Amino acid sequence: MVDLVPARPEAFFADRFNITSSTIDRLLGSALRGKVDDADIYLEYRITEELVLEEGAVKKASRHVSQGAGVRAQAGTRTGYAHTDDISIKNLEEAARQARAIATDASASAVVAVPNGRPHDLYALSETPVAADLTRKLDLLRAADRVARAADPRVRQVIASVTSEDVIVFVVTAAGWTVGDLRPLTRLNVTVIAEDEGKREIGSYGGGGRVAFDWFLEDNRWERFAREAARQAGLKLAAVDAPAGTMTVVLGPGWPGILLHEAIGHGLEGDFNRKGVSAFAGRLGQKVASELVTVVDDGTIANRRGSLNVDDEGTPTSRNVLIYRGVLCSYMQDKLNARLMGMKATGNGRRESYAYPPMPRMTNTFMLAGEEAPEDIVRSVKHGLYAVAFGGGQVDITSGKFVFSASEAYLIEDGRVTAPVKGATLIGNGPDALTRVTRVGHDLKLDEGIGTCGKDGQSVPVGVGLPTIRIDAMTVGGTQV
Amino acid sequence: MSGIDADLLVSVLKRATGLGATAADGFLVDERHFSATVRLGEVDTVTHSHDQRLSLRVFAGRASAAASTSDLSPDSLERVVAEATRLAKITAEDPHAGLPDPAELTTSIPDLDLADAGGHDLAPEAKIDIARRAEAAALAADPRVTNSEGAEFWDRQARYAYATSSGFAGGYRTSSFGITASPVAAQNGEMQRDAWYTTARKRAALDDPAAVGRTAAARAVRRLGARKVKTTEVPVIFDPETAATLVRAIASAAAGPSLYRRASFLLDRLGTKIAAPSVTIVDDGLRPGGLGSRPFDGEGLATRRTVLVSEGVLQSYLLDSYSARKLGLASTHHAARDGAGVTVATTNLMLLPGSARPEDLIASVREGFYVTELIGFGVNGVTGDYSRGAVGLWIENGAFAYPVEEVTIAGNLLDMLARVDGIGNDLVLRDRTAAPTVKIARMVVAGD
Structure with a gap:
C-alpha cells in the first residue's frame, strides 16, 4: 500500500488534515500577528522505508510514518517553538499559544518581507524511491551482496541497505508566504567485513540523492559501490600504522570535501557569528584561505542530497560564495539571524523535522576546481599523506579546531603513492588550515550522496565536494612517531 | 500504570495476528519535552513538544518486519499493521527470528523510582529562571568569561508501554531534568568554549544551577592559552567525562549485533x-x-x-x-x-572506581597529557584502532603546566585497556555511562 504522492503539498494537508493556508493564516493572524516580529507554521509528513540485507538475505524491512506541525514565533532575539504530532486546529492553536509566550514584552512590529525568487524545481521524479517496487530493491541488495563477495574472497560479511524517504512540507509565514515541497531522498550503502589470517577490517561505500531508484542502476553505480566497499576492506587488511605528526597532506577529490564542511562551513553559519562565538566572527572581507581557494555552498544543484527547492522556512535556496579567492565574503543565514545581522536570508534555514526549530545549516559545500593535474599535485610532495576516503568529522566552532578521520590513506614518498596506512584522524585550525592550500586540482568532484550533518542534536542531509588539493602542514594522528 | 497504552497495543497486536501474523510485539512512547535557553540574560529559545510513536514488529513464521507511526488514529494504526504484515511477507526466513520464549518474560515490574510526578509542575518562567541563574553564575565567575552560547533548562516526561502477542503487557513512566551552561572565555583575541551539565530523574537531585555555571566557566577559562605540543609518546590521563567514552566504545564492541556481524574487536x-x-x-x-x-x-x-x-x-x-x-x-x-x-x-x-585519588594519578606523571575533551569519530570498532582529536592540560612534574589543543591521541583500544595503570576513586554517576579518572601508561600524542 503506497499512500503517496499527492500533486501538491497544500492539497495533501488539506485532504488529510483539513488544514489549508487560509486556516493557518487565520491562526497566525489571531494568535501571533502584531505581537511578534515573525512567525511561521511548518507542516510535515514523512514516510521512511528501510531494507537491510545481512548474510545474503533481506531479513529486515521497516516502514515509518511521521507527521507533525511546528509553530514558531520570534520577537527580537527570542524564539518560541512548539510542535505537535497530532495535526489539528486545536493543537495548532495550543502550540501557537505556547510559542507566543516568549513575546510578552517584545518590541514588536517589523514584518519580514516575503522571500525573493521562486522555489526551484530540482527533483521532480516520475516515481519516488519510496514508491519504487519493493522486489526491485530486494533484487538490488542481493546483487550487491554477490558482487561484494565475488570481488574479494576475504569478504566474510556483507550488510547492504536501501533507505528511502518521501517528505512533504508546507510552510506558511506571517507575511503571507506559503510554499510547499515534495522531497524524495534515497541511499544505498554497502558495508563489508573482510578477514585474513585472524585480521578483520571493515569497508563501507555508498551513495544516493534526491533521485529515483533507477539512479542506482545507471552506469552500474550499485555495482561500483559494492566493489568499492570490498576494495576498501581488503586494502585496510594490508595497511601499516599511520604516521604521527605534522606533514604535507594531499586530499583526493569528492568526499574529502568534508574538510570544508568542518574547517570553515560550520564556522560560517549565521547563528554562531551573530552570537560572536565563531572563530570566523567579524572576519568578513578578511583573508582566511590561500588565493587558490574559492568555496561555495549551493543548495540549487539538481538531485543532490544536500539540495532543496526551498529551505525549511520557505526561502528558495541559493548558490552562496563563502570564500572567493581566499577572502571571506558570506555567511549562511536563516531568517532570524539574517534579520538580526541586517543581512539577506540565504536559503540555509533547515531543520531535521517538525520537532525542531530551523537554524542555519549547510547544503552542498565545495571548493571550485583549480588548474593542476592531480598526479602533478601528488608528485610535488616529497614526504606526506595522500587521503582519499574519510569517515566523519567534527569542529569546535569557538576555538576553530576541527578533525576529520581518514578511512583510506597512503604514504607519499618521493612523489609517489606507496603503502596504505591505517585510519587516522587529521586535525587543524579552521581559520588558517586553508591558508596552507598550495595546489588545487582541476578534478572537482561532488561526493556520492552520503553525508549527514549533526548540529545541536539535529541531523540533516548534506553534500560536500573537493578537487585534489595539497595542504602544507596538517597534523596526522597516527601512531608511528 | 499505563493501562490505556497497553490496551491500545494489545488491540493493534490482535489486529496483526488477525491479518495472519504468527506473532507480534509493539512499543509505545509518549514524551513531553520542554526546553528553555537563555543567552546573555535574555530568553533565547523556548520549545514545547509532545511526541508519540507506536512501533510494531510482526512475524510471519520466521520472517519479520517493522513499522511505526506518530499518528495513533485508528486509520493510521490500521495502515501500520497492514504495512508491517505486507513487509513481513517479502523478507527472508531467518531461523533465529522470533519473540523471546514466553517463560522468560518478566512477571513482575519493579518500581525503580524513575518518575518525578511533581517535578514538572513548575511555571515556564521558573524554568527559564533556573537557566538564567546558571548562565549568570558562569558570566560572573571570571572576567575572562565574556560571552555565552547560552544556558539551558530542560525537562522530559515519558510513558513507555510494551506488549507481545505472547501475553506480556507492561508500562512505566520516567522523568528527566537537566541544566547545561556553555560559556565562552576570551583573552588576547583567543576564544574558548566549554560546558558543564547536570542531569537527574528528580528535579531536586539536580546540581545547583550556579554551581553548574561556575564549573562551566572554570572549564572554559582553563583552556585559554592552549597550544599544540610536539609529537610524542607519554602517559595519558582521561578525566571522568572522557574516560566514559572509552567505556562506551567497549560496550559498543560487546553488543550482539557488532559480534554476529563479526564487526567487533x-x-x-x-x-x-x-x-x-x-x-x-x-x-x-x-x-x-x-x-x-x-x-x-x-x-x-x-x-x-x-x-x-x-x-x-x-x-x-x-x-x-x-x-x-x-x-x-x-x-x-x-x-x-x-x-x-x-x-x-x-x-x-x-567503570568501577579504583583506590587512587585523581590528584595522585596526576602527580604520578612526570610528563603527560590530561584529556578533558575528545572530538571526531576516529574509533574503528572492528579493529579497536583509535585516533581522536583531544583537548586538555599538559602535565609536567606531576602538575598541570598549560592547556593543550589541536592534537590527537592514538593507539588501539585493546592495547590501551591493557595499559591502564591507574583508576581513580572518583566515580560519579553523572550520566547513563560513567567512569572515574583513568590513567593509561602510554599513548601517542600527535602535534607539531
Whole structure:
C-alpha cells in the first residue's frame, strides 16, 4: 500500500488534515500577528522505508510514518517553538499559544518581507524511491551482496541497505508566504567485513540523492559501490600504522570535501557569528584561505542530497560564495539571524523535522576546481599523506579546531603513492588550515550522496565536494612517531 | 500504570495476528519535552513538544518486519499493521527470528523510582529562571568569561508501554531534568568554549544551577592559552567525562549485533583477558532513580545487573534475544527499541572506581597529557584502532603546566585497556555511562 504522492503539498494537508493556508493564516493572524516580529507554521509528513540485507538475505524491512506541525514565533532575539504530532486546529492553536509566550514584552512590529525568487524545481521524479517496487530493491541488495563477495574472497560479511524517504512540507509565514515541497531522498550503502589470517577490517561505500531508484542502476553505480566497499576492506587488511605528526597532506577529490564542511562551513553559519562565538566572527572581507581557494555552498544543484527547492522556512535556496579567492565574503543565514545581522536570508534555514526549530545549516559545500593535474599535485610532495576516503568529522566552532578521520590513506614518498596506512584522524585550525592550500586540482568532484550533518542534536542531509588539493602542514594522528 | 497504552497495543497486536501474523510485539512512547535557553540574560529559545510513536514488529513464521507511526488514529494504526504484515511477507526466513520464549518474560515490574510526578509542575518562567541563574553564575565567575552560547533548562516526561502477542503487557513512566551552561572565555583575541551539565530523574537531585555555571566557566577559562605540543609518546590521563567514552566504545564492541556481524574487536574474546586487572565494568539497570534504569528490556525481559568485564576478563556480551540465538548464547536482557525494530542498549554503565585519588594519578606523571575533551569519530570498532582529536592540560612534574589543543591521541583500544595503570576513586554517576579518572601508561600524542 503506497499512500503517496499527492500533486501538491497544500492539497495533501488539506485532504488529510483539513488544514489549508487560509486556516493557518487565520491562526497566525489571531494568535501571533502584531505581537511578534515573525512567525511561521511548518507542516510535515514523512514516510521512511528501510531494507537491510545481512548474510545474503533481506531479513529486515521497516516502514515509518511521521507527521507533525511546528509553530514558531520570534520577537527580537527570542524564539518560541512548539510542535505537535497530532495535526489539528486545536493543537495548532495550543502550540501557537505556547510559542507566543516568549513575546510578552517584545518590541514588536517589523514584518519580514516575503522571500525573493521562486522555489526551484530540482527533483521532480516520475516515481519516488519510496514508491519504487519493493522486489526491485530486494533484487538490488542481493546483487550487491554477490558482487561484494565475488570481488574479494576475504569478504566474510556483507550488510547492504536501501533507505528511502518521501517528505512533504508546507510552510506558511506571517507575511503571507506559503510554499510547499515534495522531497524524495534515497541511499544505498554497502558495508563489508573482510578477514585474513585472524585480521578483520571493515569497508563501507555508498551513495544516493534526491533521485529515483533507477539512479542506482545507471552506469552500474550499485555495482561500483559494492566493489568499492570490498576494495576498501581488503586494502585496510594490508595497511601499516599511520604516521604521527605534522606533514604535507594531499586530499583526493569528492568526499574529502568534508574538510570544508568542518574547517570553515560550520564556522560560517549565521547563528554562531551573530552570537560572536565563531572563530570566523567579524572576519568578513578578511583573508582566511590561500588565493587558490574559492568555496561555495549551493543548495540549487539538481538531485543532490544536500539540495532543496526551498529551505525549511520557505526561502528558495541559493548558490552562496563563502570564500572567493581566499577572502571571506558570506555567511549562511536563516531568517532570524539574517534579520538580526541586517543581512539577506540565504536559503540555509533547515531543520531535521517538525520537532525542531530551523537554524542555519549547510547544503552542498565545495571548493571550485583549480588548474593542476592531480598526479602533478601528488608528485610535488616529497614526504606526506595522500587521503582519499574519510569517515566523519567534527569542529569546535569557538576555538576553530576541527578533525576529520581518514578511512583510506597512503604514504607519499618521493612523489609517489606507496603503502596504505591505517585510519587516522587529521586535525587543524579552521581559520588558517586553508591558508596552507598550495595546489588545487582541476578534478572537482561532488561526493556520492552520503553525508549527514549533526548540529545541536539535529541531523540533516548534506553534500560536500573537493578537487585534489595539497595542504602544507596538517597534523596526522597516527601512531608511528 | 499505563493501562490505556497497553490496551491500545494489545488491540493493534490482535489486529496483526488477525491479518495472519504468527506473532507480534509493539512499543509505545509518549514524551513531553520542554526546553528553555537563555543567552546573555535574555530568553533565547523556548520549545514545547509532545511526541508519540507506536512501533510494531510482526512475524510471519520466521520472517519479520517493522513499522511505526506518530499518528495513533485508528486509520493510521490500521495502515501500520497492514504495512508491517505486507513487509513481513517479502523478507527472508531467518531461523533465529522470533519473540523471546514466553517463560522468560518478566512477571513482575519493579518500581525503580524513575518518575518525578511533581517535578514538572513548575511555571515556564521558573524554568527559564533556573537557566538564567546558571548562565549568570558562569558570566560572573571570571572576567575572562565574556560571552555565552547560552544556558539551558530542560525537562522530559515519558510513558513507555510494551506488549507481545505472547501475553506480556507492561508500562512505566520516567522523568528527566537537566541544566547545561556553555560559556565562552576570551583573552588576547583567543576564544574558548566549554560546558558543564547536570542531569537527574528528580528535579531536586539536580546540581545547583550556579554551581553548574561556575564549573562551566572554570572549564572554559582553563583552556585559554592552549597550544599544540610536539609529537610524542607519554602517559595519558582521561578525566571522568572522557574516560566514559572509552567505556562506551567497549560496550559498543560487546553488543550482539557488532559480534554476529563479526564487526567487533571483542569477537571470540569472551572469558579472556581484555584489560588490566584493575578494570571492572558493570551495567546495572536496576539502580533506583538511575538515568539508564528500566524495569524491563525492549523484549519484556527482566532488567539485571550485568558484569561486563571483571578484573580485566570479559565476562559477558550485551545481547538481545536475536543476537543471543545467533551467537548460541542467552539474552542478557539488553534489548532496546528503535524505530526499525530491536537493538541493544546499555542501562547504567560504569567503570568501577579504583583506590587512587585523581590528584595522585596526576602527580604520578612526570610528563603527560590530561584529556578533558575528545572530538571526531576516529574509533574503528572492528579493529579497536583509535585516533581522536583531544583537548586538555599538559602535565609536567606531576602538575598541570598549560592547556593543550589541536592534537590527537592514538593507539588501539585493546592495547590501551591493557595499559591502564591507574583508576581513580572518583566515580560519579553523572550520566547513563560513567567512569572515574583513568590513567593509561602510554599513548601517542600527535602535534607539531
